[in-house]
Amino acid sequence: MYTLFITRGYPTEKYKTNGIFEYDQAKALVKQGCKVVYAAIDVRSIRRWRKWGIQREYKDGVHIYAINIPLGRVPKKILRTFSFLGLKLLYKKIVKEKGVPDILHAHFTGPAFSASKLKEITDIPLVITEHFSQINREEISEDLFKIAKMAYNKADALIAVSPALAKKIHINFGINPIYIPNIVDLDVFKYEDKEESEYFNFVSTGNLIETKRMDLTIEAFYRAFGNNSKVTLTIFGQGPERKKLEHLINKYNLNSQVKLMGLCSREEIAKQLKQCDCFVLASQSETFGVAYIEALAMGVPVIATKCGGPEAFVNEKNGLMVNVNDVEELTEALIYMYNNINMYDRKSISIEIQNKFSSEVVANKIINIYKEYLKKSSFR
Secondary structure (H helix, E strand, C coil): CEEEEEECCCCCCCCCCCCHHHHHHHHHHHHCCCEEEEEEEECCCCCCCCCCEEEEEEECCEEEEEEECCCCCCCHHHHHHHHHHHHHHHHHHHHHHHCCCCEEEEECHHHHHHHHHHHHHHCCCEEEEECCHHHHCCCCCHHHHHHHHHHHHHCCEEEECCHHHHHHHHHHHCCCCEECCCCCCCCCCCCCCCCCCCCEEEEEECCCCHHHCHHHHHHHHHHHHCCCCCEEEEEEECCCCHHHHHHHHHHCCCCCCEEEEECCCHHHHHHHHHHCCEEEECCCCCCCCHHHHHHHHCCCCEEEECCCCHHHCCCCCCEEEECCCCHHHHHHHHHHHHHHHHHCCHHHHHHHHHHHHCHHHHHHHHHHHHHHHHHHHCCC
């Protein structure tokens, strides 16, 4: 079976998390015997440096064709036009070199819209996996609603990465998506015994953007442990909120307790998670919440917000749930974890996640969808 992934980008040495969810799925499908060609159309800001034009790469069994069109801030209609032109160019080259795919599989709303237009030309079955957090919001912009509806209506199958996102799509678009979660890389995020330490360490990972509420996490941490030098908080990620967070750390005199690590590899994050006591992320909105899953896969209990994604997998055996934007609840949760961490069985937490979110489990669910719609298309 030969599938063409249509995506927003792929992980590189410079941008390690770009397109990471899609790329994990591509690798998983290859392991299950699929041929995967990965078309990445990257139209991010011109400030994010990368080479113009088409690059080819082969790694992890995935054939990557990437086109970089750094446009900067331009009207969305122009952005979509260039995205589709980029996809058409890649598709022509891919067909010439790798043949015609059996399935088109697009990820996120923007690439899905381009893929739906490609389907009109090729009549190849289209599967869309929706991850985009803006689709999960209470209010969706008119422009986003329009392109999402056009893409979803062209899809042969629509997948949502969380039950909450599936419900939101059903309410807003009248479509019933199939729930298939994202993958956790169990080669990296795997259970290992934690070494004893005199310190109690919280870890958080995510882009340093407003919706991740790292500022709230620091505020709650200060309220809970500002006078306890044996408790630390390590934050991984980069983004526009960094200066604001540095100011908070200085304001509360937390320089010896709170560390901003910047953008790090998965391996570096996993190394820190192995030694941490609890993971915390106070997001305002998550369509899934891979960061929580990665921590849980290593057996680390989590503090999560009721933000749309974590409700599907956080329970009393593996963590705590708090309301979004509630600093008092978050403070209480941090203190509870500090006092009761031995109540959690790290190994059992890890096993549960492995059974639900491994690459093999998720890949086989996707392959079954491919088979179903390929069978239907053969009777057209």
